[in-house]
Amino acid sequence: xxxxxxxxNARLAGVFVLxxxxxxxxxxxxxxxxxxxxxxxxxxxxxxxxxxxxxxxxGPAALAMVxxxxxxxxxxxxxxxxxxxxxxxxxxQPEMLATVRRHERxxxxxxxxxxxxxxxxxxxxxxxxxxxLSLAAFPMWHYAVAxxxxxxxxxxILRSGEIERHTLSFSRFDATWARTDRWxxxxxxxxxxxxxxxxxxxxxxxxxxxxxxxxxxTLGSWQAMTERYPNNAIGQFGLxxxxxxxxxxxxxxxxxxxxxxxxxxxxxxxxxxGLLQLQRDQPEAAREALSKAAAIEGSWQERAQEVLxxxxxx
Numbered sequence: 001x002x003x004x005x006x007x008x009n010a011r012l013a014g015v016f017v018l019x020x021x022x023x024x025x026x027x028x029x030x031x032x033x034x035x036x037x038x039x040x041x042x043x044x045x046x047x048x049x050x051x052x053x054x055x056x057x058x059g060p061a062a063l064a065m066v067x068x069x070x071x072x073x074x075x076x077x078x079x080x081x082x083x084x085x086x087x088x089x090x091x092x093q094p095e096m097l098a099t100v101r102r103h104e105r106x107x108x109x110x111x112x113x114x115x116x117x118x119x120x121x122x123x124x125x126x127x128x129x130x131x132x133l134s135l136a137a138f139p140m141w142h143y144a145v146a147x148x149x150x151x152x153x154x155x156x157i158l159r160s161g162e163i164e165r166h167t168l169s170f171s172r173f174d175a176t177w178a179r180t181d182r183w184x185x186x187x188x189x190x191x192x193x194x195x196x197x198x199x200x201x202x203x204x205x206x207x208x209x210x211x212x213x214x215x216x217x218t219l220g221s222w223q224a225m226t227e228r229y230p231n232n233a234i235g236q237f238g239l240x241x242x243x244x245x246x247x248x249x250x251x252x253x254x255x256x257x258x259x260x261x262x263x264x265x266x267x268x269x270x271x272x273x274g275l276l277q278l279q280r281d282q283p284e285a286a287r288e289a290l291s292k293a294a295a296i297e298g299s300w301q302e303r304a305q306e307v308l309x310x311x312x313x314x
Contacts, residue, residue, distance in 0.1 A: 029114040029174045036151070043122045044148030044157055045069075050164040051076050053143075058161070059083050059096055062128050062143040065159055066187045069126055072103045093130070093183065096143075101212045105187050106221060108197045108205045112182030114174060116196050118149050123195040125186040129158075132179035139179070146184075191220025199229040206238060215245035226255075233263035240272065249276055260292075267296035271304050278311065287312050 049068045053061040060079035067074055082102065083095045100107040110116050110127060120127050127146045134140035144160035149170075156173045160166040177184075186194045190209065193202060202225045210218045215238075222239035229235055240255030253276045260269040274290035277283075290312070293304035 032115050035115040039122045041151045045126050048126045048147045050159050052162045058143040062145050065145045066128050070187050106205050106209045107185045109185045109201050119196045125194045127184045129184040130180040131176035193224040199232045215241045218242050233259045267293045267298045267300045271300040
């Protein structure tokens with residue numbers, strides 16, 4: 001990735017002219033009728049703290065804003081060594097997401113549509129966004145925090161650069177956001193799931209947090225995810241693992257059963273059901289579940305067959 005640019009007063013005029021030229025012909029994003037009807041005409045999250053962004057430090061500054069908004073006591077200077085890559089003169093997305101997890105918060109990627117962006121803002125969740133302020137061939141990357149919008153004026157409100165309340169037209173912002181594939185994320189405490197997050201993005205975000213902190217730390221998040229998406233088999237499987245890591249085998253068994261019910265071809269769920277039933281001294285139920293696991297292709301087959309042969313068929 002190329003240079004990460006951050007607004008500075010000395011260079012703002014030149015860059016602003018470039019943005020004007022690049023977005024002069026951009027049209028405003030078309031919102032769905034349902035979005036226009038369900039969202040308030042104006043929304044602004046005024047309690048997001050502001051940290052001025054100096055050159056190449058817009059990543060740490062944007063992170064400091066969203067992390068502090070979620071109750072993390074940190075500042076730009078603390079975050080710089082965690083996300084700043086000197087050879088690249090800036091911060092890249094994986095380090096941004098990993099730093100959120102390092103501070104015991106979950107970064108949820110958003111779907112990348114303007115409707116979803118406004119929906120998150122209306123729900124009270126600031127969105128850390130990435131923009132390309134230049135051409136695709138000569139990118140000038142920039143991080144900012146979207147904090148509000150005004151549908152009557154078609155403007156977005158951001159904490160950006162050295163401007164605490166920077167307003168941009170929908171069309172100008174979307175032109176720069178689209179050049180990053182509309183990349184952005186919201187930050188939440190474990191155990192909460194922001195409005196508008198898809199099941200897939202929730203699974204990916206919680207799984208990444210689980211890799212960093214272990215399944216015992218994700219129980220509340222999987223619970224929130226399965227309450228929102230009760231028919232998602234992978235979510236039920238993640239919930240079961242978290243229950244088991246927290247020494248709740250009965251709840252784990254119920255969640256594994258829910259996963260297998262929703263996806264009968266999930267061999268790993270059948271394997272774990274069988275193993276838990278074996279621990280509960282339920283050999284017939286265990287044999288049935290393990291036989292199903294052994295009949296489904298996958299890495300679980302060998303283990304299921306081994307348990308059947310060595311512990312149940314003797």
